[in-house]
Amino acid sequence: MGGRRITLLVLMGVAIYGIWSALQMPIGKIQDQGPGFFPLVLSGLLLFLSILGLIFSKEEKEAPLDWKKIWGEFRIPVRIVFLSLGAIYFWEFLGFLIICPLFLFLLFFWASGFRLWKALALGAAGGLIGWAFFIKLLGVAMPIGTFGF
Numbered sequence: 131m132g133g134r135r136i137t138l139l140v141l142m143g144v145a146i147y148g149i150w151s152a153l154q155m156p157i158g159k160i161q162d163q164g165p166g167f168f169p170l171v172l173s174g175l176l177l178f179l180s181i182l183g184l185i186f187s188k189e190e191k192e193a194p195l196d197w198k199k200i201w202g203e204f205r206i207p208v209r210i211v212f213l214s215l216g217a218i219y220f221w222e223f224l225g226f227l228i229i230c231p232l233f234l235f236l237l238f239f240w241a242s243g244f245r246l247w248k249a250l251a252l253g254a255a256g257g258l259i260g261w262a263f264f265i266k267l268l269g270v271a272m273p274i275g276t277f278g279f
Contacts, residue, residue, distance in 0.1 A: 138184050145177035145180060147173075148169055148170075149170060152173055213240070214233075216233075222275070226261070229275075230256065230257040231253040
């Protein structure tokens with residue numbers, strides 16, 4: 131069994147779980163939809179498409195996985211995901227004025243490969259612009275953090 135078929139079976143499992151979860155909520159009618167209507171439709175569509183994919187997929191001989199090539203292709207997206215998860219995790223603890231420039235600096239320096247001075251400048255400018263836009267202009271209450279700013 132190839133990787134494509136395994137992926138389609140996993141998607142079928144996700145679709146079945148989505149249908150089961152949607153049926154636990156009120157469905158409603160088309161004119162007056164309940165909270166389970168949209169997840170039920172999407173899960174049904176996912177199940178239908180994954181069954182079609184299983185039916186029409188051809189068994190191909192797969193080459194062995196080249197992890198260096200895979201890591202080379204996904205290195206930057208994985209770094210962005212880890213930076214985003216870290217920013218979300220430390221959002222309340224450090225506060226907006228620390229997280230925003232730090233996140234932007236690390237995004238430009240570590241994930242995108244900018245030079246240190248350029249990443250520092252863009253991080254500081256992005257943090258300042260974010261502060262001016264969200265806190266001063268829009269009046270959004272951002273977390274202050276442990277350090278008080």
